[in-house]
């Protein structure tokens with residue numbers, strides 16, 4: 570006797586307007602995870618299954634509506650029709666799975682599901698967004714993956730039914746075209762604007778030895794009741810100053826005399842010498858203030874511009890440990906950009922990058938680099954600056970300049986520096 574056909578259905582197969590019975594259920598080949606209705610199934614069972622499936626379809630619709638609303642709000646759209654396409658396209662949006670702590674998945678988890686399909690290219694996640702994009706080589710390849718994944722549960726993907734939409738061509742470019750390292754406007758921040766990035770400024774061995782020196786200073790501090798200088802906790806990071814201290818309450822160099830309170834650690838001298846040679850900085854730009862920072866995983870530094878009246882033009886940052894993304898913003902125009910700070914790299918900010926932009930390292934446990942989630946661990950950095958003895962600045966960025974701030978005027982008076 571021929572086997573009874575198995576009716577397989579999952580919630581997504583049921584049309585939204587289903588009103589009774591088995592309408593809309595597809596008759597498919599047998600499949601172990603399918604809902605089975607065979608010749609022994611009573612009409613009551615069929616009704617039960619139908620009711621359950623209808624309820625699932627209703628829940629799924631609700632989920633989809635919620636995800637649409639979030640997408641529209643976050644992308645500043647008036648409707649989803651602006652971005653989604655009914656016809657298969659090369660890129661799809663998983664509208665209900667993003668990356669992050671709550672209900673999120675990592676790039677690797679999403680790849681592990683979609684990477685099984687032919688023509689898979691890559692996953693693009695966006696920070697703080699509860700949706701993700703999956704790109705295929707062709708619309709046909711995307712369609713094949715869509716057919717096998719839509720509405721399905723994957724335990725790698727938080728056991729949520731996968732909701733997918735094809736992305737129209739225009740939105741593909743608009744939403745996914747901008748990768749890190751590109752700029753949000755015409756305000757490209759580059760060397761002509763004073764931002765320089767030197768990869769592998771120090772070797773791996775040098776990185777290790779600097780970290781050892783820092784740890785040794787730390788031990789000395791613990792055993793000697795104070796080593797060269799003290800670690801302070803600022804937000805979630807640890808900070809230590811050499812040369813001159815920095816007062817986070819007044820947001821200014823702390824030493825009243827503006828005389829160096831400490832010499833720079835001798836292990837830094839060879840690197841400062843290398844900077845002078847490689848970067849051709851002038852003698853009067855030789856750093857005389859160092860800030861060493863230790864960022865436990867997830868720590869960061871809020872958006873700021875290094876005080877214009879505390880330090881002169883050139884600021885350099887040496888990175889060690891985990892790579893992180895540094896974000897830049899220009900409050901006046903809203904322009905933004907990100908720079909990936911690899912360990913052992915040196916960043917130099919001068920001119921517009923130093924005076925006219927703010928920079929930050931967001932407090933989070935991972936970064937997105939070209940659409941991939943990269944977990945962070947511990948990071949160390951050394952910021953090198955030169956004290957601004959005039960305590961004045963005549964930059965072209967008054968909105969970020971502290972020259973006329975009351976505190977600075979008071980400090981100028983207290984420190985015997987003539988008023989402007």
Ligand SMILES: O=C(O)CCC(=O)C(=O)O
Pocket residue numbers: 860862870875886928930950951952
């Ligand atoms: O740790 C870093 O890379 C950033 C440090 C910084 O912005 C600062 O010290 O002002």
Ligand SMILES: [Fe+2]
Pocket residue numbers: 873874875928
């Ligand atoms: Fe800074």
